[in-house]
Amino acid sequence: MTSIAFLALFAISIIGYVWNITAVNAIRKGGNRLHSLGYFHGMYAFLVSFIPVFVVILLWLLLQGPVIEWIVAGGLPAGEYDGLGTGEQQLVMAEIKSIARGTIFGEPEEWKIAAAERLTRLYTLSSRAMLIAVVALGLGLMFLSRSKVSAEFRARHGVEHIVSGLMIFCATTAVFVTIGIVASLLFETLKFFDKVSVSEFLFGTNWEPQIPLREDQVAAEGAFGWLPVILGTLVITAVALFIAVPVGLMSAIYLNEFAPCRLRAVVKPALEILAGVPTVVYGFFAVLTVAPAIRAFGAQIGIDVAPNTALAAGGVMGIMLIPFISSFTDDALSAVPRTLSDGALGLGATRAEMVTTVLFPAAIPGIVGGVLLAVSRAIGETMIVVMAAGLIAKMTLNPLDSVTTVTVQIVTLLIGDTSFDNPKTLAAFALGMMLFIVTLIINIFAIRIVRKYREAYD
Amino acid sequence: MTDMTASPSGALATDARLRARLRQRKRKQVILQGLGLGAISFAGLMLxxxxxxxxxxxxxxxxxxxxxxxxxxxxxxxxVDKLPRGGFRDVLAAALIKEFPDMAEAGRKDLRALTGVYSNGAQFRLRDMIVADPGLIGQTVTLTVPVSDPFDQLQKDLIKRETPQAQRRVDDRQIAWFDTLAERGMISEPINWGLLTNADSRFPELAGLKGALVGSFWALLVCFAISFPVGIGAAIYLEEFAPKNRMSDIIEVNINNLAAVPSVVFGLLALAVFLGWFGLPRSAPLVGGMTLALMTMPTIIISTRAALKAVPPSIREAALGVGASRHQVVFGHVLPLAMPGVMTGTIIGLAQALGETAPLLLIGMNAFITSAPGTPLDSATALPTQIFIWADSPERGFVSRTSAAILVLLGFLVMMNGIAIYLRNKFERSW
Incomplete structure (x- = not known):
């Protein structure tokens, strides 16, 4: 039914387009000159009927589910549904829906079958009503736009206004997305803080969300303290930067100042490949190759290494960040005016001296900005740590040990079935909120540094 | 005076000192270059x-x-009348007993060891054949089916025959049977098209990527359908029409920040808004595509703006000069010239979206689904989440399949980036 509605919409819009153009041609044949080209009159008809009806269809599809469920729930026998908790209500609703789809397990109660029938009926009704609404509204708008065709009508202005409006809407989506992120995170996080106190979350040193939380356990001490989780994140980030910063920095300096052209032509694409590899691949690489290698090496020199050591996850994340750091360093080095380095060389400095005493110090702000962005990437990186880091939060700084990260906890808490009323799920949103805030602050700071100093040399 | 007399020997002395110092300075340069080369070799080695x-x-x-x-x-x-039920397993067992007549009287346990050669899907393959053509009943059919994972690994030498029996998943007897079958030419090793044409399965020998490929395709299609028009619209507005005011600044800052928000946060957004508030179905490529679209949009906006910026002002001025409106200038002249750059940016953005995993995990696209989705509303996995599922599976056979799936994913990425580079080189103009 939905596809028929869309087809009808397309048909009506195109008919409107053609109809207006024919009307314009008739006017032109009558010897009048029009303000706008025929094409604009056609486009006007198309847009005027297409956009509002399209929005109506989308809203209808989004809203019909919740509304129908609400009607069905309202019609259920008293006492069977309204007394239940959210999770149980969802279960009942899911059962009714599956009966409506025809998959019946066991012997459902009479009222559930009745509800399922009503659900099916309402959906049929809704989709028919939608089709009627689409056709009626579309035709109405089509006639409206047809009635406007005349020699004086400024169809081009009309079309341009509509297109401008569409573009403004597109541009503001970014703002809406940000608002959506903040609102959804904030909403769930506030629900979380109803159950767990803020100070406990921020300063608790115990993170054990996997323990099933009974009523009397919610207040149990420190089950939701995020400190060990963020500490683990920082340990892995530190390991990653320990590898990525020197390697990325040195390779960018070498490529920029010393490398022969042919080497550069090979290495730059190679770095781009490294940057384009999806993180799930790095995660598998960490599990398959790096972690066993580190463990074997540890066993050889007599050090006990945890199977999912922070070194493996952090090391592989470091490899992932090499191209990131190197490209930012590259940008920063190129932004330093040639006159500075030429001056240094002219005074007799060797290339190395020029790099270390003139070029590098001048590029430091840009590089720092890039490193900060890399930190934010490392903190927010998910797949590598989900696959290669541990699950248990420990207060440790030892990179040989297994640690967990904010993103790992978010994913493990939310994988599988989720309902929005238990603290486990909500804890993930609280962690997501913290992750968002931390990365946002670092990003804003980094972008500002990069921009400020890039402009300084322009 | 003293200077004069001292000068020859003094000059020599400074000369030597200078030389030493020069050597030292040059050594520093060599060290720096060495470090740089070392860094590059490290990165190359890791790749x-x-x-x-x-x-x-x-x-x-x-x-x-x-x-x-x-x-x-x-x-x-x-x-015939009981189809699709029937003793397919027994029929298959009988076929093997015919090869090893001494097993005819064997107990259930031994028999199971023998029929363990078959993949679990063999009986279903036979069933489908017979359901499709019931006339086969009573006849002898030649059936080529995958062997089960341990035997596949034995054939590929991943299970070593030297390993003590207790430590491998096939015992000596099974190896002997397998070798006999191989001697009789009944074992073959064809190209594994099932990897691309089968959907997921619990059994490595039957598991394939079809469901994931189709799921990824739907998700990317939805992602493209949303992010491409919205991204271009936003970019055109910001680059060509937006007044320099507070609102435009806010939008700009927002887009730049969105590009750097961790992907898992987009997953949380999708979980709370698309699934929680709008009630869209879990695990659906539609939701996955919408989530990916939000992440791809900043990439498309940024690259489209760069492409628009690269079109020289003379084009705009010329069009304005002959009486085009600002919209006609942009849509008739600037945008077509910027299109190669826009397409390049879009393809690169889609390639990123194809490899994105974390947000898809949160909306449930890591479900175990044994058929390919027919519409974007069906439950599905995507390529990267399929890789994640397989990487997490305990069966040894999934290790090589995971690597193969990764190679398939990388193949697609290389292809998309290749197209982007081709477009850039072919249509890029320098003004």
Whole structure:
């Protein structure tokens, strides 16, 4: 039914387009000159009927589910549904829906079958009503736009206004997305803080969300303290930067100042490949190759290494960040005016001296900005740590040990079935909120540094 | 005076000192260059190890060991009126017993050890054949089916025969049977097309990527359908029409920040808004595509703006000069010239979206689904989440399949980036 509605919409819009153009041609044949080209009159008809009806269809599809469920729930026998908790209500609703789809397990109660029938009926009704609404509204708008065709009508202005409006809407989506992120995170996080106190979350040193939380356990001490989780994140980030910063920095300096052209032509694409590899691949690489290698090496020199050591996850994340750091360093080095380095060389400095005493110090702000962005990437990186880091939060700084990260906890808490009323799920949103805030602050700071100093040399 | 007399020897002394100092300075340069070369070699080495470890494990999944047997479809076991039920397993067992007559009287346990050669899907393959053509009942059919994972690994030498019996998943007897079958030419190792044409399965020998490929396709399609028009619209507005005011600044800052928000946060957004508030179905490529669209949009906006910026002002001025409106200038002249850059940016953005995993995990696209989705509303997995599922599976056979799946994913990425580079080189203009 939905596809028929869309087809009808397309048909009506195109008919409107053609109809207006024919009307314009008739006017032109009558010897009048029009303000706008025929094409604009056609486009006007198309847009005027297409956009509002399209929005109506989308809203209808989004809203019909919740509304129908609400009607069905309202019609259920008293006492069977309204007394239940959210999770149980969802279960009942899911059962009714599956009966409506025809998959019946066991012997459902009479009222559930009745509800399922009503659900099916309402959906049929809704989709028919939608089709009627689409056709009626579309035709109405089509006639409206047809009635406007005349020699004086400024169809081009009309079309341009509509297109401008569409573009403004597109541009503001970014703002809406940000608002959506903040609102959804904030909403769930506030629900979380109803159950767990803020100070406990921020300063608790115990993170054990996997323990099933009974009523009397919610207040149990420190089950939701995020400190060990963020500490683990920082340990892995530190390991990653320990590898990525020197390697990325040195390779960018070498490529920029010393490398022969042919080497550069090979290495730059190679770095781009490294940057384009999806993180799930790095995660598998960490599990398959790096972690066993580190463990074997540890066993050889007599050090006990945890199977999912922070070194493996952090090391592989470091490899992932090499191209990131190197490209930012590259940008920063190129932004330093040639006159500075030429001056240094002219005074007799060797290339190395020029790099270390003139070029590098001048590029430091840009590089720092890039490193900060890399930190934010490392903190927010998910797949590598989900696959290669541990699950248990420990207060440790030892990179040989297994640690967990904010993103790992978010994913493990939310994988599988989720309902929005238990603290486990909500804890993930609280962690997501913290992750968002931390990365946002670092990003804003980094972008500002990069921009400020890039402009300084322009 | 003293200077004059001292000068020859003094000059020599400073000369030597200078030379030493120069040597030292040059040494520093060599060290710096060495460090740089070392860094590059490290990165190159890591790339090499990454690719090598994937290829060296993944190539094993290129072929799949198959067993060809003559199966007598016994009417006593399988009758027309009971289809699709029937004793398919027994019929298959009988086919193997025919090869090893001494097993005819063997107990259930021994028999199971023997029929363990078959993949679990063999009976279903036979069932589908007979359901499609019931006339086969009572005849002997030649059936080529995958062998089960341990035997596949035995064939590929991943299970070593030297390993003590207790430590491998096939015992000496099974190896002997398998070798006999191989001697009789019943074991073959054809190209493993099942990897691309099968959907997911619990059994490595049957598991394939079809569901994931189709799921990824739907998700990317939705992602493209949303992010491409919205991204271009936003970019055109910001670059060509937006007044320099507070609102435009806010939008700009927002887009730049969105590009750097961790992907898992987009997953949380999708979980709370698309699934929680709007009630869209879990695990659906539609939701996955919408989530990916939010992440791809900043990339498209940024690259489209760069492409628009690269069109020289003379084009705009010329069009304005002959009386075009600002909209006509943009849509008739600037945008077509910027299109190659826009397409390049879009393809690169889609390539990123194809590799994105974390947000898809949160909306449930890591479900275990044994059929390919027919519409974007069906439950599905995507390529990267399928890789994640397989990487998490305990069966040894999934290791090589995971690597192979990664190679498939990387293949797609290389292809998309290749197209982007081709477009850039072919249509890029310098003004």
């Amino acid at each position: 090499f190890i990454l690719v090598a470890s994937l290829v060296s494990t993944g190539y094993k999944a290129v072929t799949q060991t198959h067993l060809t047997v003559e199966v007598f479809v016994d009417p006593q076991e399988i009758s």
